[in-house]
Amino acid sequence: MLNEDAVLDLEATARQLRVEILKMLNSARSGHTGGSLSAIDVMTVLYFHQMRHDPSNPRWEDRDRFVLSKGHAAPALYACLAEAGYFSRDDLKTLRRLGSHLQGHPDMNKTPGVDVCTGSLGQGLSQAVGLAMALRLSGKSSRVYTLLGDGEVQEGQVWEAAMAAAHFKLDNLCAILDMNGLQIDGEVAKVMNVGPLGPKFLGFNWHVLEVDGHDIQAIARALDDAERTEGQPTMIIARTIKGKGVPFFEHKASYHGVPPSDEELSQALEHLGHS
């Protein structure tokens, strides 16, 4: 349970990270706005409250691991890593540029603090399962967190991995599903309905929680619950809003892979109280 000040601090951090995301996407002139903004509250709680990690030692063996399975939300990850101190905030301006360590999708060999390469949807949960197995074999108490999109679970490999995670009783694994309801071609429910998701993961023997993915306190509570769960992996279904925080981006599939223009950026920053 977070105290009121801690919640306010994390909310302020998430707001600041939204600003960073919008600025870096505007600077890159390409990239994924909507899904980065929907995921940032969950990722703020992970990076600045929940996970054990050490920005001065990115390869610290006892760190918790994070797999951004929905790799196109890389800007959200980079904003967190820069804020945590893995690299300079100035680097964010180089997103997607030739020679930059900030690739369009996360690259473990280029960016300090990135634990796996992701971007091709549907593969992250499998890698998270393998990481959880490796940590358990090594006798480590570290945990593995992975963030998936709701469009992403249309990939069959996700269900192969869901089966395996429960089969191997990986209680050091916690997946969070950023359920913003939209994918490139439109509403997830219309493109290929993945619901009901809770019962699906329950059916695969996961511990399943549902939260408002923009409620810092609720997210923190769910992550605590996951950590206390024994004998099964946890899926936290986070109900989110694509483009959250910038009114003219919210609920719009058309902003899945579109960066803010200069004008949109200044309006968005004004809205976020950052002019």
Add this chain to the structure above:
Amino acid sequence: MSEMIATRDAYGKALVELGRENSRVVALDADLSGSTKTAMFGKEFPERFFNAGIAEANMVGMAAGLAAGGMIPFASTFAVFAAGRAFEQIRQSLAYPKLNVKVVATHGGITVGEDGGSHQSVEDLAIMRALPNMTVLCPADGPETAAAIRAAAAYHGPVYIRLGRSKVPVVFEGGCDFAIGRGATLRDGSDLTFITTGLMTAQALDAAKILEEGNVSARVVHLGSIKPLDVDLVLKAARETGAVVTAEEHSVVGGLGGAVCEVLSEGYPVPVERVGLRDVFGQSGTAEELLAHYGLTAGHLVEAAERVLQKKK
């Protein structure tokens, strides 16, 4: 008559030995552990063996995660499923991040036999060879397989190792000094060179003996490492013998023949004949019948040698 050992049997034994020496070695399979021989490892090290069930994509992803967590995973299934079903997982989750995973694909080529074309991989070497960061090995026999598995474990990075189902003659009778990227001259010769991989090396040695009776001197160069390829050894053979016959239990498109032709056309063009499947899928039959039907016997290699010598003149 030399001893006959299936390369998959040699793999199973080598993996158990590695497991005894290094607790970071883990094995994965996709419900074929009895056939791929990873069951031997699973029996001795149950806590380090993960059966993914019939889910090859997830098996590769789990192997990637295990490697990212510091383990040395060996993931096995049939070649057709490894290089085929799980291709994109191998690309994105293993090769792109250069993770330390060994994909040991058994039942490669057409000598899988009776299961038919659906289960015969005639394109896996080409597919895997095209991947940046990927090392591709195709041992000739049991001893070389054991050595290749050991070399792969000692090398840090993704490796694809293609093995077979059937028993094959031992070529490296005195043991094998295997190194990734290095080929072996198994027989000297001056008129032409057989450049071969996998079980075709044994056929080439037989073909060279037949040719010798007709006063044709054939060199036999075995390349157990398809990528990296021993470019120096290939060019040396071309310079010294002036003609090359490649042979592989694989399509002539993109595999050993393709790789050798790339090297020769850029470095020292000489006449080449490629022995392999002529851009066709396999079919049901016994291993011996299939090798004969698709032109992969010592006799066919002799004919290819005669054709290449005609081109040389």
